[in-house]
Structure formats: C-alpha cells, structure tokens
Amino acid sequence: MSKHVYLRAYMAGITVPSAFMVMALAMFCIVRLGLQFPLPIERALVFPMALVPNLWGLWNMLYVAVRRRSQVPIGVFGALVPLIVAPIGLAVLRALAFDIPHFVLAAFPVGLAIIIAGYYLIWKYVVGFFNRLLEIA
Amino acid sequence: MSESDERVQDLVRRAIGPMADAELKRDLWPRMRPRLDAAPVRVPWWDWALAAAVVVCLCVFPAAIPAVLYQL
Numbered sequence: 517m518s519k520h521v522y523l524r525a526y527m528a529g530i531t532v533p534s535a536f537m538v539m540a541l542a543m544f545c546i547v548r549l550g551l552q553f554p555l556p557i558e559r560a561l562v563f564p565m566a567l568v569p570n571l572w573g574l575w576n577m578l579y580v581a582v583r584r585r586s587q588v589p590i591g592v593f594g595a596l597v598p599l600i601v602a603p604i605g606l607a608v609l610r611a612l613a614f615d616i617p618h619f620v621l622a623a624f625p626v627g628l629a630i631i632i633a634g635y636y637l638i639w640k641y642v643v644g645f646f647n648r649l650l651e652i653a
Numbered sequence: 654m655s656e657s658d659e660r661v662q663d664l665v666r667r668a669i670g671p672m673a674d675a676e677l678k679r680d681l682w683p684r685m686r687p688r689l690d691a692a693p694v695r696v697p698w699w700d701w702a703l704a705a706a707v708v709v710c711l712c713v714f715p716a717a718i719p720a721v722l723y724q725l
Contacts, residue, residue: 617719622716627717630707630717630721633707
C-alpha cells in the first residue's frame, strides 16, 4: 500500500475535524436557531467548517513529507497547528466584522494554551492512529 | 422516462465509456482487521496529566470554551 501516500495522509488528517464539524453544526442549530442566541455565529462558522479540516489534512501531508527527513513526533508537530490556525481564525473573524465577545478575547491566552495541549493529544493519539491504520506512519 | 432523458443517458454513457478494471484486485478487509484488533496504545501518565489539565482549565476558564471550539 505505497501508492497515494499524500492523499491518504490528507484523508487521515481531515477525519477528526470533519467528524467534529457535524457536532458543531448540531450545536449551532440548537444554540442559534433553537435558543435564538443573539450572536451571528453563522458568520464565524465558515472558518471551522471550511478551513480547519483542510488545514489538518494539509498539515498531515506536510508531516509525512517532513518525517521522511527527520523523526518529528506527531504530537509535537500537531501542537504547532494552533500557532497557524489561531491567527488565521482571528483574521477571518476580523474580515467578517464579527464582534468577538470581550470575555472570549480575555480568555484567549488560556484558550490558546488549552488548544495547543488538546491538539498535541489529538494528533498524537487520534491522527496517529489513523496514520497507522492507513499505513502512513 | 422521456425521450430527452434517454438521449442524455446515452450521451453520458458514450462520453464516459465503460470502466475497465473496476474491481479490486484483492479483498482489503482481511488486512485491515488485524490492525483494528491490535493491542491498544498505552498512554503514559504525563499525557493523562495533560488531558486532566485541559479539562481542569476548561472548568476554571469556561470563557475559553468558544475559542477552543472555534479552532476545531
């Protein structure tokens, strides 16, 4: 199974955020449409729904390419994703003129630390599992 | 089915043509089974500690939850 390594890496990478996206969409329907939450969340949804899964797929492809030259732990490599995703996410929110609630901005540094730790664990165990399953690792 | 539908079907069939060698060479599922049944990965204590720290932080700083969800 040595063909299409990068395609398999892409598919292994997008699996986690794509699965999460379904739950996020359900939560959006409940919060925004069901509970009539007065914040235009749908404007912000474009980032997690369209960009994040593709970034994960591309990052896993990059991991496969990098690993051929040096042994980088997948958890550490995945923990670097938020350093790229977070600025892009903030830029998208600014471009869409989305008013980020102040309490969310205030907690952003803590949130970033949590995200980095969470990404480390998810990449190490979940994406790593998919990579092994697809014979990429 | 109308005549135009049949004509469209015919055009599509002729444009795409029959797929050659569409069947798999071998069954891939037997190769997948041992990988799924393999021994579970052992999680070191520091990763458990990190996961616990993430949960504790989310409980202490619930305002960070939207930022976390946004990045997934």
